[in-house]
Amino acid sequence: MTTLRDLARHLDLSVTQVSRALNGHSDVSEATRLRVEAAARQLNYFPNRAARRLVSGRSGVVGFVERSFAGIEREEILFATVTGLSEAFSERGMQFVLHLAPKAEGHERDDIIRTYDQLVRGGSLDGFVLTGPRPDDVRIRHLMENSIPFVVHGRTGEAAQHPFFDIDNFGLVLHLTRHLCALGHRRIGLISGPEHFAYVHSRQNGFETGLAEFGAAPSRARLRNGPMTEDFGMVSAVQMFSDPGDAPTAVICGNLRIAKGVYTALSALSLRIPEDVSVVAHDDVVAHARPELFFPALTVTRASLSESWGPLADVLRDAIEGKELKELQKISPYSFIDGASTAPARG
Amino acid sequence: MTTLRDLARHLDLSVTQVSRALNGHSDVSEATRLRVEAAARQLNYFPNRAARRLVSGRSGVVGFVERSFAGIEREEILFATVTGLSEAFSERGMQFVLHLAPKAEGHERDDIIRTYDQLVRGGSLDGFVLTGPRPDDVRIRHLMENSIPFVVHGRTGEAAQHPFFDIDNFGLVLHLTRHLCALGHRRIGLISGPEHFAYVHSRQNGFETGLAEFGAAPSRARLRNGPMTEDFGMVSAVQMFSDPGDAPTAVICGNLRIAKGVYTALSALSLRIPEDVSVVAHDDVVAHARPELFFPALTVTRASLSESWGPLADVLRDAIEGKELKELQKISPYSFIDGASTAPARG
DNA sequence: CAAGATTGCCGAAACGTTTCGGATTTCGGG
């Protein structure tokens, strides 16, 4: 293995200067910089990471902690997350490790916190990626208190005080709500995710804001929180539309799986889309279902999950480098794609 | 962060002795060893990995390289592999990183090899886990030539010269074949995996050996190689049983998915299991399908995939530590579980 | 009790890099 010293001897320079040349420091002449780079290539020199880490105090490794078995329906998304982050960090010269914390009994997230501590000890890991934040997330509080760098996919709330990369959950549901209201709908259903997740709250806020703009009010009966599954969408829709008096005229679905269930339910109830009911959804482009394959084509807001890994990795890198909080909070744009699943509200 | 020096000062010992005490060396008295351990706990000392790696020349990180998008039906198994290995290496104090090599055009596996080199440079990674070996695998040859430690899940052949952890593919198909032959079956079908994988060859050898023991010969028409999917099992079975003259009286399935397809096909062809056709399979316990849920209950050999990650990690650890090749080749046992899907051959 | 063996300990060097402070050379301006 060729070292910096080998290079220095070979070039008749000092180790210092070779190091500075390779790291692009200012006080090294253009000529020697080129000479050094050429020699480095020729002797195929690669910096020893361990040595670099020892002096820099950083390991170049980041992690993602998850409990061992999170349940079947989370597998698909977990897989996408792991592969996406692996790729993103690889491209940035960092390494990404998945750490599966054994499922311990007792305190829900205590063991996960202990895992964070263990991993950060001895400089094994520089930082973490978190997903699925709760409004008041213990993990986030703990990491902040111990000033361990991290980035959250999503955020704890609209005014979160931590590094994150998120989609505009508030905005996109507001957009969908306005779209439906503009068509004359006032009784709108919202079938969203599990109540304890922060993004569900943001979406609900967007929903209520949109309704308020048009002088409408949400109804407890038209609000459903539960797992983002086709089954839940189906059951929720059947329940919502079972009361003919108060049934909604339009439904907003948290994702495409839920929309799938809603389509099934409406078809079974002999309700036509969009004549009887308008349906819209948010498309996170994770499953293999595409909104164009719905019939009639689904109107959606879209923000691709697979495009979030890169920015997420950037934010974590910057967080580790100690940048300002305001540079560490990014919100991704979404697009609105009009389909054929909405129509003006009837009479 | 407390270092060895802090500990040494605190205990009024030398750094050397503290280090040796913590690493359980022989020339340190029991008394001081206990004293040192107590102090380490109290000051909550954790060895700095980077420093340790710098001197030992090892990183404590191992990797698994895969191309970015390997196709849907491989996802399930890839996911199981990644989570299983993550957990196994965590338990051994090592870190496991998944590296997704971008899908490049041109030479099939050239880019993967380059990836191995890059990762091993600068001491980033100590070794690799490989899966799905071919009989003459370029990756394996390359790693051996450059003496980079690795372990293969599976092996290139019966007399492989590399570290591996494998199930007894030859033996288990031999077992199934003998079982069927003992029941009087002579025309037996084998629906197995893609031809280029080494394990498919081993299984085929076991099959032919078993047949030969009973004086039977394999037939080209009763041998199918293809993807391990339900669809392939279904199509293969239909084709095999379409020729009434030469149709088999029993079928061996490469895994449970294939068996599922075979059950479907036989049912559609109005062939009863086991009265008309006996069916057996190998169960790798990866999917959520269980052989008991087949009707009639499937007779299988079983070797759980999820139990292979630990031994696999052990072998790689030992390979990195430079143990002898013969200690680095492990074959896991399988069990035979008799169901209700076989019966004596008729007439 | 002397001589060798054993036990428990220590100082110093090494791993390969970055960085601090200072030294040397070169250059422009008077």
Added chain:
DNA sequence: CCCGAAATCCGAAACGTTTCGGCAATCTTG
């Protein structure tokens, strides 16, 4: 041609650990 400033360069220390060789005290043995 000289002087200060800018441009390049360098030695040495530091990061935290392991390990090699040696040293002193204690124990064993004849």
